[in-house]
Amino acid sequence: MLLLSTPWIKRISKRRNAIDWSSTIVFSTRWLSGLAIAVFGISPAFGQSAEIVGRPQLNEEEITLRVKVTTDGGRPEMRLGESNFQAIVDDKPVDIEDWRSPTETVPPPAWIVVLIDLSGSMQQADSSGVTKLQGAIQATRRFIAEMSDRGGDTRVAIVPFGEGGGDCGGYPVTQDAIADRFFPANDIKQQNLLDYLASQTPCASTNIYDPLKQAIRLLGDEENPNFYVPEDSPKPEPRLSVILLSDGYHNKPNEERDFQGLRNLLLRHENIVVHTLGYGLTPEQLGAKYGLGRPATREDIQTVEKPYNPIPDEEFVDLKRLREIAEVSGGVAEFSGDADEIAEALQVFLNALLGEYELVYLQPNAERGSKHEVVVEAKVNGETIQTQSASYTITVFGRSLPLVTRLSMTGVVLLLLGMGGVLPFWKWSQWLKQEAEEDF
Template sequence: MSTTIASWTRKVSLYLLIVTSYINPSLAQVKNVEIIEAIPERNEGKVTLRLKAYDQNNKPVRDLQKENFNLTVCPPKTEPKTRECKTLNPIDINWKIPLPEELPPAWVIVLLDFSGSMKQLDSSGEKTKLEGAIAAIRKFNQDLVDKGENTRISIVPFGKGGENCPGNKVTKKELDNFVLTGNRKVEKSLKKLESQLDNLCAATDIYEPLRQAVQFFGNSEDTRFNPRPNSNLSQPRRSIILLSDGYHSIYGNRENEPELEAQDFEKLVFMLKSYPNITVHTLGYGLTPQQLQQKYDLEEPPTIRDISVRGGKKSNNSEELTELAAEEFVDQKRLQQIAKVTNGIAEFSGNAEDISSSLTEFLEALFDEYQINYIQPINADRGSLHNVQVSLNLPDISVDSEQQPYVFPWISRSLPFLTRFIIFLFTLAVLLGGGVIPFLLWAKSIKREYQ
């Protein structure tokens, strides 16, 4: 009878999952699940997991439920191989979607393209790109305030200067200019940037500012972004938003410009992979290559090679394209590749309204996490290594995370309060009965002898 009930229970659960996937298609779109960190707590032997689920575009998947998650905990590698990993029973885990105020601090760097092309009108024809970008950042800041008060933002303009053009170099000083969202200093900074519209003249240098920002966040000596091991502090949320309306154009129309750009990009990707916990969201502001093709009646969508004076394809009217591309071409492909390497989101927008919507996507990615708590099922000695893996069980698909290691820094979990209180009373009784009381009786007898 019990076997029949268990069989029907599994069938009903599967049926409900299938029905849910039709009602909520996002469940069927999960492509990746990531354990952000596993945090063992010192006192009760409890482990806290921070999780994210992503679709194929690295956008967070919402609406997952407790029954979608399975946890498998493996013993230390030093244990005999006969000991198997243990899959936790759902009743042994606590699952929730944390509130914004329950999440670790967030640090956001907005890299804002300050090149000369940002003076141009966007596709709406009503605002310059700089005005549209700043309006969107202003709304983004307010949305962060509405979400919670634990986010700091640094807005950093970038652009490579030249003769008679100072540009905006990105260094640690410019990056380390964080302000709590909602602070009046944010609005003051945005107004200052708006006032510089007529002075924009720089070339677009994407790779060096991004490299500086990632290495700044990745500095292991800065405990704001990288807490010390065993500090019992959660890993802060670190995000970089790269907003650009152009392409990496610092080579001065040199003959081998495409090759130089490819080499610099390869170095950038290598560096980005060295900091896997830092997310870069990219936002292209302008027309897509396909839209440029239609606008200028080109034979095919333009590429980086097309816009090089000497590297252009004659069949794509590159001589004419070279002039317009300096102002209108946005390297959508590179921006997508940068985001993909860092598990970020790549968006592309032509006007201020779409830019604002894209920043909202980045905002949601900052807050959409799941949290699971469980009691360590396998006893751990001090310093022993354990691994946990999360699996998402969805209709027609199962998605597994990478194994996440964690170390218990104590020998065993603390005893319950009642047990500790009983031990205290017993110890006190032993001290009184075996030491204090006999001493008092002995002292009293000595006193009588000398009276």
């Protein structure tokens, strides 16, 4: 039985006060997903879904929503039009005044950590003939260029990882090391770092969980104003994400324990999404290559204890674990065999991170201080799906009143001025005139 400790309950309560209910629902989904994996050893399948991302933005009576739509496996749906959406406010449909596709909107602010496996197996050639390291670097360059073209305030930290041993120093990952590598997508430092990584000779072993934990703990620091904005701030909430690119598996003892520790950490930080990208042959391809007659598993890997096993250590990629990590966090899992497919997978991740539709409508009968709830219906592949509700309150101060109200107030003010100023002055002038007439 999975129990929530008191500190965890307090943390959830704190986050509920800092973010909208959409994130609470995402947390519930993630918790149930993690429970299914932990108890039953299965990975839940996700169908089509839609969600209102972040808080509704208010500009007087104009309300702006950002909506994300995904299909099976959490992949972003980028091809919808305005007619596919309907906003429903307080149980009544409203007209959409303006609409933008994900490629037309200004991306929300985002902080992205890209973890690149630099284990020794990255020296091997992929199915296209280039080394995996070359393929990963080429794909990351395209990923950075695409982010730069989209604009917005996106910060990326490209971080190599790998555990050293013997003559290999490895690439240790710490929170400070990640924080120091956050640069805008178009910063020349990104290209300089990729040039440096391309010149390296990978030699480390694969430790997946420790680098992920460091990245999640950094992004999960709620005291950091870069990652978390106050509840009453007009600024949009930054998108926080980690992309893990690995061509291996976690080859340290107690792998199951380490996975459970990562899973629990992800459940505590429901606003951080991890996308995973496996680089190599699938278990089915490995099984066919080495004549197993079935998909390869961890039990088939050659080790010191089992040197007679058929699958070379450097060729096995733990697709099952990569999928589970992505699913627990609400991310996307991809698996690719060559550099072009790696670049396409990173494009999917980018769309999942920043691919949000923008809907604008006018609040009917907007009154200061009034509270409202909105849901959005989206038609996807012939099916109508609905978001969770999002609430907002019309601004009490700083918002213009409707024209009719302003005219009415102006009339009342003029009437009061007339009764309190003009009328007494007129009576006083009439009295002076009468007095003057009587003197003559």
